[in-house]
Amino acid sequence: MVSKRGLGAGLIKDFEKIDNILNKVFSESDINISIKIRLGNENKEEIFNVLPIIDKYPIKNITIHPRIGKQKYKGEIDLESFKNCIENTNHKIIYNGNIFSVKNFKELAERFPTINTWMIGRGIFANPFLPEMIKDNKTDYPENKLEIFKKFHDTLFNDYQQALSGPSHIIIKMYSLWEYFIFLFPNSKKGLKKIKKAKNIEAFQNAVNIILNNE
Ligand SMILES: Cc1cc2nc3c(=O)[nH]c(=O)nc-3n(C[C@H](O)[C@H](O)[C@H](O)COP(=O)(O)O)c2cc1C
Structure with a gap:
């Protein structure tokens, strides 16, 4: 360390x-x-x-x-x-x-009224819509949630394919993100296991599609 x-x-x-x-x-x-x-x-x-x-x-x-x-x-x-x-x-x-929800944010903003800038780490990966929800003070997802998420996911995936070498590095990196993304898809925990087990890009993509199609 x-x-x-x-x-x-x-x-x-x-x-x-x-x-x-x-x-x-x-x-x-x-x-x-x-x-x-x-x-x-x-x-x-x-x-x-x-x-x-x-x-x-x-x-x-x-x-x-x-x-x-x-x-x-x-x-x-x-x-x-x-x-x-x-x-x-x-x-x-x-x-x-630990800002994972609009509620978390509101409680903190109320407790610290002099703070006007907030950094969110893991909360963004567990819910990429969180900054928008906080800004608009709403808790519902956009109607095209899946479409937006897929675009975000595929951008990350394509960029990691450029930046990293070999399927195992790419899949490990994407799995580390999916450990957070899966909170958006609570009915698809088995899909996460399939991502972890994926040995090649095709298996990874199949596992992602299973999760997305399950929605
Ligand atoms: C997987 C992971 C990698 C991180 N890498 C860095 C880093 O390279 N530099 C840094 O300053 N903080 C890093 N952090 C810390 C985050 O920036 C943030 O301080 C921490 O996750 C707490 O905020 P959160 O509760 O909103 O996630 C990392 C956190 C995680 C979970």
């Missing part, structure tokens, strides 16, 4: 290093920098050593995922610590973590 080597979430405890990196970047270039950070790697206090350092620099914004590195993507998000972060920085904060 990169965090064990002091990279990724592992960098957070070395706040002098973060200071040195930012000092060098801002003294030698004028590029826009934004930062994505967790509360810590080992514990949720680590970020409070880093925020005053970041405050010294003209960062564009800070995205905070209120978990610690050790949690990976599991366990509770810590909204109380996120609130403390907002109160301990002068920078614009973007919220990131």
Whole structure:
């Protein structure tokens, strides 16, 4: 894991290093920098050593995922610590973590009225229509949900075919997305197993078609 080597979430405890990196970047270039950070790697206090350092620099914004590195993507998000972060920085904060539904979003937006930018990760793959639903404050899917999804899926699939070499790499990559996409197709869990077992592109496409035609 990169965090064990002091990279990724592992960098957070070395706040002098973060200071040195930012000092060098801002003294030698004028590029826009934004930062994505967790509360810590080992514990949720680590970020409070880093925020005053970041405050010294003209960062564009800070995205905070209120978990610690050790949690990976599991366990509770810590909204109380996120609130403390907002109160301990002068920078614009973007919220990131566990937005899987319009309801999740609304609860967070109500709790953090000063936040006006939100980052969604896994929620987009579990429901690619979620940003539109949030923007339009609705929970129903568009009538041509399948058509739109298929276009999105096929674009990803075609681009991965260009970027990756060999069917197994492509299928593994697509399977990692399908682990989230399948939430859109709750009646087709068996189809996911077929995707996992697919040994070639034809078998992959057949499995996808079974899922889509089952809708
Ligand atoms: C499979 C996977 C790969 C990820 N890769 C990265 C990455 O390369 N860089 C990064 O900053 N965050 C990465 N993340 C973290 C996400 O950007 C995000 O912080 C995290 O998933 C929490 O947000 P969510 O609950 O909306 O998914 C990854 C997350 C997942 C699940």
